[in-house]
Amino acid sequence: MTLSITDVTKRYKIRVTGGQVNALNGVTIKLSVKETLGIVGESGCGKSTLARIIVGLEQPTTGTVTWDSQSIFDKAKNMISSKHSKIQLVFQDPYSSLNPRQKIGDSIAEVLKVHKLVAKQAISDRIGELLTEVGISQELAHRYPHQLSGGQRQRVSIARALASQPDLLVLDEPVSALDVSVRAEVMNLLIDLRERLGLTYIFISHDLSMIRHISDHIAVMYLGRIVETGPWEAVLENPRHPYTRALISAMPDHTVVGSTTYQAPLSGEVPDPAAMPTGCAFHQRCPIAVPSCSVNTQDLRTIEPRHQIACQEVK
Amino acid sequence: MTNPLISISNVTISTTDDDRTLVNSVSFDIAPGEAVGVVGESGSGKTLTALSLLGLLPRGVHVTSGSIIYNGNDLLLADREKLRTIRGNEIAMIYQDPMTALNPVMKLGVQLIEVIESHDGDSSSATERVMTAFAEVGIPDPKRAYESYPHEFSGGMRQRVMIAMALILSPQLLIADEPTTALDVTIQQQILALVVQERRKRNMSMLWITHDLGVVANLVDRVIVMYAGRVVEIGSVNDVFTNPQHPYTAGLLSSLPKASDINRTRLISIPGIPPKPWTVGNSCAFSPRCERADDKCRSSLPGLSQNSHTLAACFHLMGGGA
Numbered sequence: 001m002t003l004s005i006t007d008v009t010k011r012y013k014i015r016v017t018g019g020q021v022n023a024l025n026g027v028t029i030k031l032s033v034k035e036t037l038g039i040v041g042e043s044g045c046g047k048s049t050l051a052r053i054i055v056g057l058e059q060p061t062t063g064t065v066t067w068d069s070q071s072i073f074d075k076a077k078n079m080i081s082s083k084h085s086k087i088q089l090v091f092q093d094p095y096s097s098l099n100p101r102q103k104i105g106d107s108i109a110e111v112l113k114v115h116k117l118v119a120k121q122a123i124s125d126r127i128g129e130l131l132t133e134v135g136i137s138q139e140l141a142h143r144y145p146h147q148l149s150g151g152q153r154q155r156v157s158i159a160r161a162l163a164s165q166p167d168l169l170v171l172d173e174p175v176s177a178l179d180v181s182v183r184a185e186v187m188n189l190l191i192d193l194r195e196r197l198g199l200t201y202i203f204i205s206h207d208l209s210m211i212r213h214i215s216d217h218i219a220v221m222y223l224g225r226i227v228e229t230g231p232w233e234a235v236l237e238n239p240r241h242p243y244t245r246a247l248i249s250a251m252p253d254h255t256v257v258g259s260t261t262y263q264a265p266l267s268g269e270v271p272d273p274a275a276m277p278t279g280c281a282f283h284q285r286c287p288i289a290v291p292s293c294s295v296n297t298q299d300l301r302t303i304e305p306r307h308q309i310a311c312q313e314v315k
Numbered sequence: 316m317t318n319p320l321i322s323i324s325n326v327t328i329s330t331t332d333d334d335r336t337l338v339n340s341v342s343f344d345i346a347p348g349e350a351v352g353v354v355g356e357s358g359s360g361k362t363l364t365a366l367s368l369l370g371l372l373p374r375g376v377h378v379t380s381g382s383i384i385y386n387g388n389d390l391l392l393a394d395r396e397k398l399r400t401i402r403g404n405e406i407a408m409i410y411q412d413p414m415t416a417l418n419p420v421m422k423l424g425v426q427l428i429e430v431i432e433s434h435d436g437d438s439s440s441a442t443e444r445v446m447t448a449f450a451e452v453g454i455p456d457p458k459r460a461y462e463s464y465p466h467e468f469s470g471g472m473r474q475r476v477m478i479a480m481a482l483i484l485s486p487q488l489l490i491a492d493e494p495t496t497a498l499d500v501t502i503q504q505q506i507l508a509l510v511v512q513e514r515r516k517r518n519m520s521m522l523w524i525t526h527d528l529g530v531v532a533n534l535v536d537r538v539i540v541m542y543a544g545r546v547v548e549i550g551s552v553n554d555v556f557t558n559p560q561h562p563y564t565a566g567l568l569s570s571l572p573k574a575s576d577i578n579r580t581r582l583i584s585i586p587g588i589p590p591k592p593w594t595v596g597n598s599c600a601f602s603p604r605c606e607r608a609d610d611k612c613r614s615s616l617p618g619l620s621q622n623s624h625t626l627a628a629c630f631h632l633m634g635g636g637a
Contacts, residue, residue, distance in 0.1 A: 042499035042500065042501065042502075043499055149588045151588065179356040179357055179526070179588075179589075180356060180526055180527075180528070180567055180570065180571070181356060181566065181567055181570055181584070181585040181588075181589075182584075182588065183570065184570035184571075184582035184583065184584035184585070185584040185585075185586075187572075187582055188581060188582055188584060191581070206499065206500065208500075209571065209572045209574065210572065212572060212574070212579070213572040213579055213582070233577075237577075246501060247500065247501065249504075250500040250501045250503065250504040251500060251529070251574070252500075252503075252527060252528075252529025252530045252532065252533070253529050253532065253533075253574055254528040254529040254532045254556060254568065254571055255532075255556075255573055255574065255575060256532065256533065257532045257533065257552055257553050257556045257557060258532075258533065258552055258553050262504065262507050262508040262511045262512075262533065262534075263504075263508060264501070264504045264505040264507075264508045265501065265504060266501045266504075266505075267505070269469055269471055269472075269502060270499070
C-alpha cells in the first residue's frame with residue numbers, strides 16, 4: 001500500500017477582493033505503508049490544508065490523492081470513497097475536536113455506529129478495548145471531556161481515530177497543545193501504536209524536535225510547496241535548502257545554554273499567500289538569493305538518493 | 316551582591332471566593348540588569364506571580380500575604396496612583412497576545428502617544444519619540460505604522476509594536492509573558508534577537524515567563540522553576556539546565572527530544588499530571604509523580620535549600636555533576 005499525492009494544488013477564492021489564495025502549489029508525496037512522514041513548516045505553509053485533503057475533508061483544486069491505488073475522493077460519485085475510514089485525522093486541540101456534551105464512551109461509540117464497525121452488543125467491549133489501547137482506564141468512558149486532562153483527551157481522540165481500524169493516521173500538531181511533561185507520553189504512545197498496529201503516519205508539526213523524533217522521512221514546506229524532502233537524517237543532519245537551514249537554526253534548543261548571541265537567521269516575514277512572490281516564493285527572505293530567483297520557479301530536484309530540494313543556487 | 320531591583324518575598328495568591336491557594340510563598344529577587352526566566356506548565360502560577368508585580372491580578376484572585384519591594388516601597392501596599400506611575404515608567408509588560416495590549420480601533424501612533432501623555436505629560440516631542448521607538452524595534456516604515464490599525468499588521472509586527480510601547484518610557488524592568496509562543500519560529504527568533512539587543516542597550520532587567528525551556532536557555536541569566544504554585548528550583552541558567560537538582564526539573568528536561576540524539580531514544584515521560592495547588596497540603600506537590608518520593612515527601616513539605624548547584628525544594632536531590 002502506498003499513499004500517493006500527485007501534483008496537488010488548492011486554491012481558495014476570496015469573495016471580497018476577487019483574488020485567490022494559493023494554499024498548495026503542486027505538492028507531490030509518496031509514502032509507503034508503515035512509514036512516517038513528518039511535514040514541517042510555519043503558519044500558512046499549507047500543511048493543515050494538505051492534511052484535510054489527505055483525509056478527504058477538502059478536495060484538491062487539481063491533482064490526485066490515492067491510498068492503496070484508490071482515489072480518496074470519488075469524482076464520479078462526488079463523495080469521499082469508502083477508503084476514507086482507513087484514513088483518520090487527529091487534531092491539535094482535543095478540546096475542540098471532542099463534543100463537550102458527549103461522554104467519552106459515546107463519542108467513540110458514534111464512530112463505531114456510523115461506520116457499522118461492530119455489532120450493537122459488542123460496542124461497549126470495543127470502547128473498552130480502544131481505551132486500553134491508548135493507555136487510559138475504561139472507567140473514563142463515563143466521563144465528559146472537561147473532566148479529563150489534556151493528555152487524556154488527546155488519547156481519547158487517538159482512540160476515536162483508531163475505532164475504524166485505520167491504516168493511515170494524519171496527525172496535525174498532535175502534541176502542540178499539551179503541557180511539556182505530557183508531550184513525551186503521547187509521543188511514546190504514538191510510536192508504540194505505530195509498531196503494534198502497523199500504522200502509517202503523516203505527522204504535521206511546526207516543532208522540528210518532535211518531527212525529528214518520530215519521522216522516517218521529512219518534507220519541509222514553505223508557502224504551499226515542498227522545498228526539501230528526504231530521509232530524516234539527510235534533511236536534518238545535512239540540510240541543503242536555505243529555508244530548512246534557517247528553520248533548524250531558529251529552533252530553540254535547551255541543550256545549548258547561555259549563548260546569548262541571538263541571531264535571527266531570516267529577516268522579513270512569510271509573504272501573503274494571496275499575493276505570492278514570483279519565481280521562488282522564498283527569494284525575498286533568502287540569504288543566498290540571486291536576481292534570477294525572482295523569476296525562475298523552483299521545482300524539486302534530486303541531489304542525492306531520495307533527497308530533493310527546490311533551489312537552483314545549491315549545487 | 317548589589318541591591319536587588321525588586322525583591323519578592325513569600326507572595327501567596329488565593330482566590331477571593333473560596334480562598335484556594337494558587338501561588339504559595341514565592342520568593343525571588345531580580346538584580347539590576349539581570350534577566351530571570353520563570354518556567355512552568357499551565358497552572359503552575361507563573362503568570363499570576365508576574366501579574367502580581369504590577370498589581371494586575373484578575374478579578375477574583377488577590378495577594379493574601381507577602382511583600383514586593385521595589386525602590387524601598389512595598390508595591391502590595393501602594394495605592395492606585397502610585398502603581399499607575401510605576402507601571403509603564405518603571406515596570407512594563409508584554410503579553411502573548413499583542414491584542415491584549417493594543418486597542419483594535421485606535422491608530423498605533425495615537426496609542427503610543429497616549430502612553431507618553433498619560434505618564435510623563437511631555438507631549439511636545441511625542442510624535443518623534445514614537446517614530447524612533449517604532450524604528451528601534453525594527454518596524455520597516457514607522458510613518459505608515461503610525462497611521463495603521465493593529466489588524467493591518469502581522470502577528471510578529473504587532474509584537475514589535477507592543478515591545479515599542481513597553482519600552483517607550485524606558486522601564487527598569489520588562490515583564491514578558493510568553494510573548495513569542497504564538498509566533499512562528501523564524502519570527503520568534505527575530506523577536507528574541509530584538510529583546511536581547513534592547514535589553515543590553517538599556518541595561519534593563521527582565522522577567523521572562525515561558526513553558527518553553529529552549530527559549531529561556533539562551534535568553535536569561537537565572538531560571539526559576541515553578542510547580543503547582545510553588546518555586547521548586549532556582550539557579551543560574553547553566554546549573555539548572557546542566558545539573559538540575561529537583562526531580563521535576565530533571566524530568567522536564569529529559570522529556571524533551573535532544574537534537575544531538577541520533578538514535579532517537581525513547582522519551583522519558585513524567586507519569587500523571589500536576590495537581591491543583593490548593594489540594595497539595597503538607598507534602599511535596601511532585602511526590603505522586605516522583606520516582607524518588609518516600610513517606611517523608613508525602614508527609615512534609617521540603618523548603619528551598621542551597622545545594623552545590625542550585626536552590627531546590629527536595630529531600631532527594633538529583634546530585635551528580637561537577
